[in-house]
Amino acid sequence: MISTLASALIDGLALSMLYFMIASGFSLIFGLEDIVNFAHGSFFMLGAFVSYEVVSYTGSFYLGLLAAGIAMAILAALVESGLLRRKFGNEMAIIMLTLGIMYIIHHGALLRYGAASSTYGTIPSYIQGTLKPGPIIINKYRLFIIVLGFIIAGGVFLFLNRTNVGLIVRAGIDDVDMAKALGANTKRTFTLVFAVGSALAGLGGAAAVGWIYASVDLGLNYLFFAFAIVVIGGLGSFKGTFYAALLAGIIHELFAYYIPFLAGPSLFILMAAVLLLKPEGLLGGATQ
Amino acid sequence: MRNLAKHLKSNSYPLATIGLFFALIPIFFYFNLPFADILTRIFAISIYALSFDLLLGYTGLLNFGQSLFFGMGAYITAYTLNWTEFNFMVALLFSLLVGAILGVILSLIVRRSFKGVPFTFFSLAFVMIILSMFQKRIFRPVSGGEGGILVPLPGILKSIWAIRVFEYGFLGLLAIGLLVAIYKNTRNFSLLQQVPTMLVSSGIIGGIFYFATEHLSYLESAASFERLTANRYYLTLSFLVAIYFLIRRVVSSPVGKVWQSIRENETRTEVIGYNTFNYKLLALAVSGSIAGLAGGLYAPYLLTVSAGNVFDPFITIRALIFAVLGGLGTLKGAILGAGIILLLEHFLNPLIGGWTSILIGIIFIFVVFSMPRGIVGELTVTGGKSFREMVREMVS
Numbered sequence: 001m002i003s004t005l006a007s008a009l010i011d012g013l014a015l016s017m018l019y020f021m022i023a024s025g026f027s028l029i030f031g032l033e034d035i036v037n038f039a040h041g042s043f044f045m046l047g048a049f050v051s052y053e054v055v056s057y058t059g060s061f062y063l064g065l066l067a068a069g070i071a072m073a074i075l076a077a078l079v080e081s082g083l084l085r086r087k088f089g090n091e092m093a094i095i096m097l098t099l100g101i102m103y104i105i106h107h108g109a110l111l112r113y114g115a116a117s118s119t120y121g122t123i124p125s126y127i128q129g130t131l132k133p134g135p136i137i138i139n140k141y142r143l144f145i146i147v148l149g150f151i152i153a154g155g156v157f158l159f160l161n162r163t164n165v166g167l168i169v170r171a172g173i174d175d176v177d178m179a180k181a182l183g184a185n186t187k188r189t190f191t192l193v194f195a196v197g198s199a200l201a202g203l204g205g206a207a208a209v210g211w212i213y214a215s216v217d218l219g220l221n222y223l224f225f226a227f228a229i230v231v232i233g234g235l236g237s238f239k240g241t242f243y244a245a246l247l248a249g250i251i252h253e254l255f256a257y258y259i260p261f262l263a264g265p266s267l268f269i270l271m272a273a274v275l276l277l278k279p280e281g282l283l284g285g286a287t288q
Numbered sequence: 289m290r291n292l293a294k295h296l297k298s299n300s301y302p303l304a305t306i307g308l309f310f311a312l313i314p315i316f317f318y319f320n321l322p323f324a325d326i327l328t329r330i331f332a333i334s335i336y337a338l339s340f341d342l343l344l345g346y347t348g349l350l351n352f353g354q355s356l357f358f359g360m361g362a363y364i365t366a367y368t369l370n371w372t373e374f375n376f377m378v379a380l381l382f383s384l385l386v387g388a389i390l391g392v393i394l395s396l397i398v399r400r401s402f403k404g405v406p407f408t409f410f411s412l413a414f415v416m417i418i419l420s421m422f423q424k425r426i427f428r429p430v431s432g433g434e435g436g437i438l439v440p441l442p443g444i445l446k447s448i449w450a451i452r453v454f455e456y457g458f459l460g461l462l463a464i465g466l467l468v469a470i471y472k473n474t475r476n477f478s479l480l481q482q483v484p485t486m487l488v489s490s491g492i493i494g495g496i497f498y499f500a501t502e503h504l505s506y507l508e509s510a511a512s513f514e515r516l517t518a519n520r521y522y523l524t525l526s527f528l529v530a531i532y533f534l535i536r537r538v539v540s541s542p543v544g545k546v547w548q549s550i551r552e553n554e555t556r557t558e559v560i561g562y563n564t565f566n567y568k569l570l571a572l573a574v575s576g577s578i579a580g581l582a583g584g585l586y587a588p589y590l591l592t593v594s595a596g597n598v599f600d601p602f603i604t605i606r607a608l609i610f611a612v613l614g615g616l617g618t619l620k621g622a623i624l625g626a627g628i629i630l631l632l633e634h635f636l637n638p639l640i641g642g643w644t645s646i647l648i649g650i651i652f653i654f655v656v657f658s659m660p661r662g663i664v665g666e667l668t669v670t671g672g673k674s675f676r677e678m679v680r681e682m683v684s
Contacts, residue, residue, distance in 0.1 A: 036405045083653070095350070095405075096612060096656040103605060104649035111642035220601060224416060227409040264420045268413045275400050 006136040008257040009250065014142035014211065016249025017149025021204025022222050023229035023241050024156060025197020031173035031236035032190050033088065038098040039079070040201055041223025042105035043072050047202025048214035049109060052118050055209075061123045065206045072202030073195040080194040085187070102219065109216045117215035127210075141210050148207055152200065153242055160238060169193055173236045201226075228271040234281025244282060305465075309525055321514065324521050325589075330630045331524040332586045333610070335531050337622035339578035340607040345617030346539050347571040348551030349403070352604055353394065353411030356418055357387040357576040359598035361583025363431075366439045366593045376442030380584045387580020391573035395565075402568055403554060415599055422595035436594025439587045445519045446512060454522035463493045524585055528623070531578055536619055538574065547571055609652050615662025624664060 026040045047068035055064035079101060087093040123141070131138040160166040168189045171179040180186050205218065212218075229248055233240030248267050256263040274281060309327075336358055343349045361383035368379035395402065398410045422431040431437075444450050470489045474482050538544050546567050549557045558564050587593055607622075610629055614621025629648055636644040659666045 083657070087657075090660075093656055093660060096608075097653060099605060099608065100649050100653040100656060103602075103609070103652065104646050106602070107642065107645035107649065111646070220412075221416070224409060224412055227405075228413070231406065231409075265417045268417055271410075271413070272397070275406075279400060 003135045003137060004257055006138070008253045010138055010142055010146070011256075012250030012253035013246070014145040014149075014249070015253055016246045017145050017153075018204050018208050018212075018222075019225055019229050019249050020149055020153060020242055020245035021207070022201050022226045023233075023245055024153075024238065025200045026226040027230045027233070027236070027238065027241045028169065028173075028193050029197050030230065032169060032176065032186070032193055033172075034091070035084065035094050036098070037194075038095060038223065039101040039105065040098075040198070040226055041221070042102045042219040043076065043198045043201040044205040044208075044222045045109060045214070045216065045219035046075075046105055047072050047205030048209045048218060049113065049118075049205075050202065051206030052120065052209050052214050055120050055122065059122050061120065064120075065203060068202040068206035069199040073199035076198030077191055077195040080191050084194075085191075102223075106216065106219055109219070113214075113216060115216070117213040118209070119213045120210050123210055145207050145211065148203075152203070156200075156238070165189060165192065225267060228267045230281075231271050232274045232281060234283045237281065237283040240281055240283030247282075321517055324517050326630065326634050328517075328521045328524050329586075329589060330627050331521075331528045332582055332589060333607070333630065334623040334626045335524075335528055335585065336579055336582035336603070337607045337610040337626045338531060338535055338619060339575045339582060340604065341611040341616060341619060341622040342535055342539070342578070343571060343575045344608070345611060345619075345622075346544065346551060347547040347568060348554075349568065349571065350405075350408045350608075351411045351572070351575070352408050352601055353413075353415040354575070354579055354607065355599050355601055355603045356394070356411075356415040357390055357579035358583040358586070358603060359415075359418075359593075359595070360386050360390055361580030362587040362590065362593045362598045363437075363583075364580070365584035365587040366437050369440050369442060370437065376444050376588075379442070380581055383580040383584030384577045385580075387583075388573045388577035390580070391576025392569060394576070395569040395572045399565065402565065412601060415601060415604075419595055419599040422599065431595050432593070434594065434596075436592040436597070438592055439590065441516065442588055444523070445516050445588060447519070448515065450519050451515060451522070454519070454526070459497060462496070466493060520588065524589075527581065527585055531581070532619065532623070535578070539619075543567070543570065609648065612662055613652065613655050615665030618662065618664040618668070621662050621664035625662070628663075 022040065022044050026037060029035055029037050029040070050071045051064035051068035054067040055061055058064075083097050083101075084094060087097060127140045127144040129140055131140060131143070158166075160170055168179060168184045168186065171182075171184060172186050172189065176186055201222075205214070205222075208214070208218070225248075229244045230241060232248060233242070233244030248270055251270060252263055252266050255266045262269075336354075339357070340351070340354055343351050343354070364383045364386045365376075365379040368374050368382050369376065374382075394411060394414060397414070398407055401407060401410060421427055425433075466489060470485065474485050477485065539547070546557065546562055549562075550564050550567060554564055583598060586598075590597065606629075607626075610625035611622045612625070613628065614623065614625030632648070633644050636647070640647075655662065
């Protein structure tokens, strides 16, 4: 009884962290330039595969995580400065361009991996197996995801609240025109945010490989998760995104353990409920 | 009668084109029958792309859950053919109705966020939930599991009478279209020039008729799969033509004008006094019914219907690529885009395999970047001149 509940909560927290890693970048990108990045889920999926490849070539788990983050940051910076920047202000064109990138990444991954799902061959021994304090069983890899997620959340929080660039980002989310008028270089900041956000997605994908496996389906699924989390938490609210990810992940795993039938649609139901009861999201109204 | 003559005159080129497509099938029989199947597929997918264009190009709604209608249409047709005594036409009617009902249900669910990106993701969630439900073990009797459910061949696709009706009916269409087009272009000729032109063209049309009759007598004795190919080709093409003219009629009606005004500025439309929710609901229902019909038509082509191959959101993304490549909000563009991309895939797949999809993605990004109005859009509005005028200028 207690052990099931504990496992559900641990799994829920780990899933929350994956949700958070994909949704935080999506939320920042949307908040700053009103860009809906349909390729965000594909960055998550691509990060998973990059990490998988690097780990299977070099055998180093942390190198894989790092490579996924860096590769996605570079790819995102190229996409942003080469394509998206020239179509700013044209919402439909931006949607089409990111869709095109998603289409290319999806089919590229299909070409290489097909319908197979892959996981790491080697991970460090201290995150393998389980911990058993009393009746509770804790999967060490999921614990690792939780720790990683909290570190990243703390890092992004500090970046937003303690650095000058973070100040510009927050100002831009609040009112981008005013931030520009006051002399902030929002364009360069946006490139940075786009790259960092995508790097977080790639890192999330890399972390997911050891638990839910890397497969091509991740792209579209996690794109939807990212959007749902951002809607639940409130557009443009970073704290809201974090709490919404916690809520959604834990609810999903509780359902998965006790009412498996409802686990799949749980996020959808949560999003629909939030939209009906509080359309601006859990913490959306606070900043305005 | 005069009205009809006027319509014939203003539509003689499209009529002749359509007739030409109908007349193609005898040629396929002599040269390359499988190619007719490619065109059949293009026609069915074009109907789906049209339903997508109706929503995005005319109402401004980007619906990622469009494959819900398509997939349900395919499943309903498969159910009807499997479990009831109704024939294919009734099955298609059911698919159409189910598509419309699902459109209404979807719009009632998303009523609070019925625009822009929230709607896109809501509809995507909707189709992904249905997809995952259909892949669950409990729903196996309904969904057919991994392998899907078999679609029995509809009787109409095997009948010889269907072929006769299609063949003669649409050859007649071709003849009328050609004659009217020739008459229109030779009106300024003197009588001395007009008579030989008409004689020559009548000769050509007669030749086509002779060719077709020969071919028909061949079909009477042809193997059943050949008859199947021909019937499927004709049936899908007829539906495409009917749907195309229907949508063209609807989008230029008062309702269609309100849709376009919602696309341009929804708040303003609402302020003028239109209940925009009702209009969007109607758009989604109409588009859903057409997508359902497309699914129903596609089912006998697929042979087996499984959740993975009819609910896949990438079907919708492909429809978007077709519509954007050809030109959003032009209708012709959706058909042209589907034709170009599917033919490209047909010819390139044996050479470069899966790289074709990546190439298509690159072409799509290029088109969005450098010709945002799409092929048809760029050709028809450049400098306010029509395509025909541009060609005429270039020649003279």
